[in-house]
Amino acid sequence: MPSLLDIAELVLPGVDPSLEHLEAIYPKRTLEAGAEVTRFAPSPTGFLHTGSLFTALIGYVLAKQSKGVFIFRVEDTDTKRTIKGSDVELLEQLIKFGIVPDEGWFPEGDKGNYGPYRQSLRADIYKRAVKHLLIEGKAYVDFATPEDLLKIKEAQEASKVLPGYYGVYARDRNLPLDEVERRVKNGESYVIRYKSMGDHNLKTSFDDLIRGHIELQDNDMDIVILKRDGLPTYHFAHVVDDHLMGTTIVNRGEEWIPSTPVHLQLFRDMGWEAPRYAHLPVIMKLDHGNKRKLSKRKDPEASVGYFQEMGYPPEAVKVYLMSVANSNFEEWSIENQSLDLSKFTFSFGKMSLDGALFDIDKLNYFSREVLSQMKGLPLVEEIKDWAKTYSPSLLEKIERDPAYFSKAIDIEKERSNPRKDYAKFSDIEASVAFFYDDEFAKMKAKGLPFDGKYDRAFIKDFLLDLSKNMDYGPDEGAWWNSVKEVAGKHGFCLVNKEYKADPAAYKGNAADAAGILRVALTGSKNSPNLHEVIGILGHDRVVARLTLD
């Protein structure tokens, strides 16, 4: 009769099962007291999901504020679902949001001493741990095929017992070792399952950093730890990796709560200390009156790419997510007049337990705040970066004259209440269009929206006079006085009280006069401050626009 060791050697020949040897390669980290090691570990199966960004942000902030380490690990054990290039994409997007991993997988090579940081490259490491479990009798060889499993499940459902591969239903759990040896040698394919000693009539519990004490059924499922393809399942990879990499806090979505007992069991049976867990609420969306998880397929805002496409500054998205993560962030930001995340201390205690609805209005609000605080060359550069991929026409306008563009977007920002009229870069082109003569010509061709109560000749005459006698200096008061003077000559009433007393006696009030000027200059009844607009357009362009044909 072969021994457990013989079987282990047969299944994983030449693999060193010594945990001590394994751990010697990944020594305990020497970090300051209180420093947290966190990680973001996505599967490279597509683009960055908003929820993943949320998770990554929290891990990042946790590591940064505790002077710890933030790791980027690629969980590519599902070879069928892995999408080529997705890993790079994920990392790049993370970095665009300023979430730069201290350690982890990078296209140019691993950074850090706890790699490889790509699970498909760690197969040997998992095998060592599996072999250890095999020898200890805490794992076993299972020959059940998917069809066998289905049959077992059907039988269980028929007799109304809990479905799954566990206890007496775990067919190959206690297979005689000589039979195992014979079948393996015979070339039968198999997986390695964990031999759970749990009892689902019993409870286990753990303390979640966000939710506190959670009590749930103990696990008794003999979960697969090594798949037929020789790669581990998530559960096993999580345990091995997070132990070896020295992760102190595992923050992940709340969908992992039910499998935490498995992980805890695995840690215990490996003789390792489990990390602390923080199960994050999922970001939801209201759909026909029902809350549901943001769906990549149905909701554009579920993909981080959407925010990039719309031109939300990364900072704004981060600030918004932080306000969702910590309810006191908003108050803090108002009190401290700062949206600088690195100055804010994140805490799990201030995290809400149920999934927040994604609120685009609030994102827009934060984004306006963020954008109103950005100006000058840095802003132009950021917009340019965005326009390069998303708006060739805007890019062309910027490149025509960056300084002019800069003045146009920074209009009314040098005041205590800076102008906040765009929330995202995609709003900008429309709001600055009138500064550009070619765009203005298009507006003019469609007809300028002058107030219908004035006839063309009157408007033309008034504007021409204005263009000649307006004060073009930097003093707004002087300019306005000059405008009023011309307006008075043309029959506008300059004192509103008098106008209101007898409107019929005048052409209109000062506001009407300014309205005509505004339309002539900006092509719209609404615009930023006219004096500043004139300053940016410059004398010649203003004269040209005030000269109607």
Next chain:
RNA sequence: GGCCUGUUGGAGAAGAGGCUUAACUCAUAUCCCUUUCAAGGAUACAUUCAUGGGUUCGAAUCCCGUACAGGUCACCA
């Protein structure tokens, strides 16, 4: 279906047995400011904390039941 988690206004939420006439922020509405718009300022917006019961002098806060919502039960993560 079993198990887990959650439920305070349109949205994010504060709240830990009396200091809550339920804070704060976004949204919305009205008004003010103003040469328009944006911004800014002011005001309004939950007789009540999913619901039924209980404990208590006193409950959004503690306990039990119910409803609803989300998650999970893969050789996917």
